[in-house]
Amino acid sequence: MDYFFELLFSGLTRGSIYALIALGYTMVYGIIGLINFAHGEIYMIGAFTALVVSSVLSIYGLPLLAILVLTVLAATVWAAAYGFTVERLAYRPLRNAPRLSPLISAIGMSIFLQNFVLLAQTSDFQPFPNLIPQFAFMEPYAAIIGSTDLIILTVAALMMILLTLTIKYTRTGQAMRATAQDQKMALLVGINVDKIISITFIIGSALAAIGGLLIASHIGQINCSIGFIAGIKAFTAAVLGGIGSIPGAVLGSFILGLTEAFATGYVSSDYEDVFAFALLVLILIFRPAGLLGKATIEKV
Amino acid sequence: MKFKNTCFILTTLALSLAVCLATGALAVEPIKIGVAGAHSGDLASYGLPTLKAAQLVVKDINEKGGINGAPIELIVGDDACKPEIASNTATKLVSAGVKAVIGHICSGATKAALPIYRDAKVLLISPSATTPSLTQSGEYPNFYRTIAADDAQARTEVDFTINILKVQKIAVIHDKGDYGKGLAEFARTFIEQSGKARVVLFEGVTPGAVDYSAVVQKIKHSGAEAVIFGGYHPEASKIVGQMRQKRMTTLFVSDDGVKDDTFIRVAGKDAEGVYATGPADVSKNPIALEYREKFKKTESADPGAFFDNAVAATLALANALAKAESIDQETMAKVLHNDKVATPFGAIQFDAKGEPIGIEFSIYQVQNGQYVQVR
Numbered sequence: 001m002d003y004f005f006e007l008l009f010s011g012l013t014r015g016s017i018y019a020l021i022a023l024g025y026t027m028v029y030g031i032i033g034l035i036n037f038a039h040g041e042i043y044m045i046g047a048f049t050a051l052v053v054s055s056v057l058s059i060y061g062l063p064l065l066a067i068l069v070l071t072v073l074a075a076t077v078w079a080a081a082y083g084f085t086v087e088r089l090a091y092r093p094l095r096n097a098p099r100l101s102p103l104i105s106a107i108g109m110s111i112f113l114q115n116f117v118l119l120a121q122t123s124d125f126q127p128f129p130n131l132i133p134q135f136a137f138m139e140p141y142a143a144i145i146g147s148t149d150l151i152i153l154t155v156a157a158l159m160m161i162l163l164t165l166t167i168k169y170t171r172t173g174q175a176m177r178a179t180a181q182d183q184k185m186a187l188l189v190g191i192n193v194d195k196i197i198s199i200t201f202i203i204g205s206a207l208a209a210i211g212g213l214l215i216a217s218h219i220g221q222i223n224c225s226i227g228f229i230a231g232i233k234a235f236t237a238a239v240l241g242g243i244g245s246i247p248g249a250v251l252g253s254f255i256l257g258l259t260e261a262f263a264t265g266y267v268s269s270d271y272e273d274v275f276a277f278a279l280l281v282l283i284l285i286f287r288p289a290g291l292l293g294k295a296t297i298e299k300v
Numbered sequence: 301m302k303f304k305n306t307c308f309i310l311t312t313l314a315l316s317l318a319v320c321l322a323t324g325a326l327a328v329e330p331i332k333i334g335v336a337g338a339h340s341g342d343l344a345s346y347g348l349p350t351l352k353a354a355q356l357v358v359k360d361i362n363e364k365g366g367i368n369g370a371p372i373e374l375i376v377g378d379d380a381c382k383p384e385i386a387s388n389t390a391t392k393l394v395s396a397g398v399k400a401v402i403g404h405i406c407s408g409a410t411k412a413a414l415p416i417y418r419d420a421k422v423l424l425i426s427p428s429a430t431t432p433s434l435t436q437s438g439e440y441p442n443f444y445r446t447i448a449a450d451d452a453q454a455r456t457e458v459d460f461t462i463n464i465l466k467v468q469k470i471a472v473i474h475d476k477g478d479y480g481k482g483l484a485e486f487a488r489t490f491i492e493q494s495g496k497a498r499v500v501l502f503e504g505v506t507p508g509a510v511d512y513s514a515v516v517q518k519i520k521h522s523g524a525e526a527v528i529f530g531g532y533h534p535e536a537s538k539i540v541g542q543m544r545q546k547r548m549t550t551l552f553v554s555d556d557g558v559k560d561d562t563f564i565r566v567a568g569k570d571a572e573g574v575y576a577t578g579p580a581d582v583s584k585n586p587i588a589l590e591y592r593e594k595f596k597k598t599e600s601a602d603p604g605a606f607f608d609n610a611v612a613a614t615l616a617l618a619n620a621l622a623k624a625e626s627i628d629q630e631t632m633a634k635v636l637h638n639d640k641v642a643t644p645f646g647a648i649q650f651d652a653k654g655e656p657i658g659i660e661f662s663i664y665q666v667q668n669g670q671y672v673q674v675r
Binding site: 114148265273 | 546565
């Protein structure tokens with residue numbers, strides 16, 4: 001039974017990580033119908049910013065908590081700035097172009113950012129400092145769930161609740177929902193659609209940066225290509241749950257994470273991707289819009 | 301009449317003696333040695349340093365008077381690392397009358413060329429072809445190499461884990477890549493053959509995944525006392541890190557993909573105690589230093605991967621040529637098997653299959669943030 005819980009927690013940890021990235025995909029898709037392929041790279045940039053900032057701060061000998069807070073702040077702000085800029089440069093000029101153009105632009109952005117970091121840093125793996133402390137009270141359970149897993153789960157849950165509340169109850173959230181439903185109508189009722197889209201990118205990127213920081217300190221290393229696989233997996237999770245739907249992205253991420261963990265645990269890790277993607281295909285056969293996605297009629 | 305005949309015979313004898321003496325005195329017929337490998341194409345960077353190595357060694361030998369008075373002449377054959385070209389190259393070298401060949405470089409090309417050399421009874425020493433079947437199939441008694449075969453590393457790991465660490469339950473993990481999985485499969489076979497230990501888990505992990513805790517839990521659950529990992533350092537450091545996070549003290553044994561300082565830098569204190577196999581350190585060997593120095597005099601770059609191996613191959617061949625009573629495959633083979641020759645790797649000779657004895661993998665352990673050779 002212990003084994004089951006160990007796998008459950010490893011699945012939940014993975015799921016939380018996917019969720020933090022998947023939210024960015026799903027929010028952007030929900031609002032402008034674009035798959036932002038550069039999102040995985042924003043996650044990677046968040047992790048790199050965290051690495052640089054925390055290394056610099058630790059030279060000054062600040063206490064761990066201060067380093068953590070400042071690093072989180074810097075990483076989210078910096079990644080959000082990247083997200084904002086990417087949207088401004090690569091997507092906004094193509095707002096009224098055919099749907100394929102922004103998609104290609106997104107792929108281009110992804111390749112650009114990855115190579116930019118490759119040139120600015122190295123292609124080598126860099127050690128990432130352990131920003132999350134090992135809690136003494138977790139020691140008896142360390143074999144089942146570590147301190148970092150606990151933090152990842154908690155932070156992911158908090159972020160999701162915060163995001164849901166923002167979208168449900170604030171004016172910005174309301175405006176986001178309106179923009180998602182119908183951009184033209186939203187414009188007509190006086191919503192600054194461009195600003196709302198920018199805000200969406202900023203929120204999505206900040207979440208990805210937090211994800212990047214958490215995972216990097218969980219596995220202790222980063223390089224310029226970590227965004228690729230994480231991005232693909234999170235995108236899969238978003239599609240699984242119904243792209244465009246926020247609870248869907250969270251649900252999809254947990255299903256994907258748990259499937260992978262249990263497939264590894266009870267069958268073989270050789271097949272974890274086989275199980276994950278077979279599940280995706282199955283779900284899309286029976287629910288083409290994903291688990292919680294709304295089937296929309298394509299307006300031609 | 302009788303006298304005349306005798307006289308004739310005597311004259312002929314004298315004449316032939318004179319001819320004999322003449323050839324004996326001149327003795328300029330050079331010994332032809334082929335150097336085959338990738339000297340052009342994508343993999344020329346592997347082949348060219350080995351050619352250079354052969355040239356440097358042969359130059360030294362010829363300056364010292366050659367092999368029993370006869371100079372060595374190198375005949376170069378390019379196979380561009382392609383099997384279909386390699387068989388042509390082999391035919392060309394054989395018809396040029398080579399007695400032995402240094403090469404080829406790539407295993408595939410070597411395999412394609414070997415039957416031609418075998419039928420012509422030409423001896424072959426490769427500095428870089430590592431496919432195990434080249435020697436182990438027993439089909440090519442004319443084949444030798446001065447590099448450890450692909451499975452030698454797995455054998456070193458397994459022998460060390462079973463006999464020195466005295467471990468009975470082993471988990472074999474790999475990264476699903478050609479290198480990692482190939483190594484892991486050899487390791488599994490050797491563990492099963494040994495009969496002293498059991499493979500309790502054999503699994504591949506996906507490189508680049510965000511988290512390996514599920515497979516780490518599985519290792520724990522399997523009761524393995526040691527993990528043998530086939531793959532590279534990024535996955536190794538993640539797996540070791542997560543094992544230590546879960547407070548597992550399981551031993552970790554890996555390969556030369558992990559014997560890299562980046563591994564220690566990234567894994568930090570979790571790297572402590574990790575074992576990894578790697579080629580023995582030759583940087584202090586005088587022969588290695590001498591030839592590397594000579595190489596750098598003429599070339600701007602570093603000697604590259606198989607330079608030392610090619611120096612070793614040429615030295616071993618020269619020794620065989622010098623000590624064999626006649627220059628043919630069987631007599632030279634006897635020398636290769638029985639006589640130790642000084643090379644950049646120390647004194648080496650060859651076992652019955654043609655594998656080098658003396659060019660082996662060493663075991664290193666991370667101690668205080670450094671790889672230290674333990675065996």
